[in-house]
């Protein structure tokens with residue numbers, strides 16, 4: 009199930025409907041380690057699709073049971089964490105915007121104190137490594153030891169090829185400081201363009217990342233968020249075979 013022992017996290021940017029999420033899960037669950045479920049979306053533009061919310065958590069819970077797979081959700085508030093736990097979702101990630109906010113990180117980490125959860129921490133939007141490190145320390149201080157980090161690239165003001173340039177130098181810096189924490193590369197949010205995912209994946213392998221988080225949608229052209237960067241099911245199969 010695991011390609012070259014890399015941890016594979018995949019699923020849609022956002023859950024859009026019960027039909028959409030079940031059909032993606034059915035197709036990919038046997039080839040992945042975690043199913044990513046965007047339930048609440050932290051959108052920059054308040055008029056963009058911001059996720060289905062609570063209903064989607066019910067579907068994620070059903071998917072966990074039906075396909076015997078761990079679902080992971082992004083949490084941005086204490087309420088999100090409490091609702092996820094209520095739905096037996098024990099894998100949660102902090103998005104790039106949340107990692108930038110020590111108040112929220114403190115609240116969320118207190119909420120999962122000594123709980124049996126796995127927490128993934130995305131790098132902060134901009135390249136301030138201290139924010140990333142500080143977020144890790146806050147969770148460690150609360151007794152959370154099951155931590156992974158997600159490298160999703162860093163905001164750049166100059167017009168770049170990638171939506172969020174990868175800054176591999178910072179990946180090296182991270183791995184030097186926390187060699188024991190698995191670092192997962194998210195080429196979907198780094199690239200912003202599905203045609204660049206393969207080259208980024210090949211680069212990431214050279215930096216010996218522990219795995220990948222990839223956005224997969226059955227019909228990316230009509231996705232309600234991040235339509236340019238989501239792989240369709242055939243492209244995802246090719247992504248996996250390229251990793252072999």
Ligand code: PEP
Pocket residue numbers: 021046050082102103104105130160197
């Ligand atoms: C996401 O993973 O859905 C997401 C919003 O990404 P990021 O926090 O990296 O922008």
Ligand code: MN
Pocket residue numbers: 021022223233234
């Ligand atoms: Mn996305």
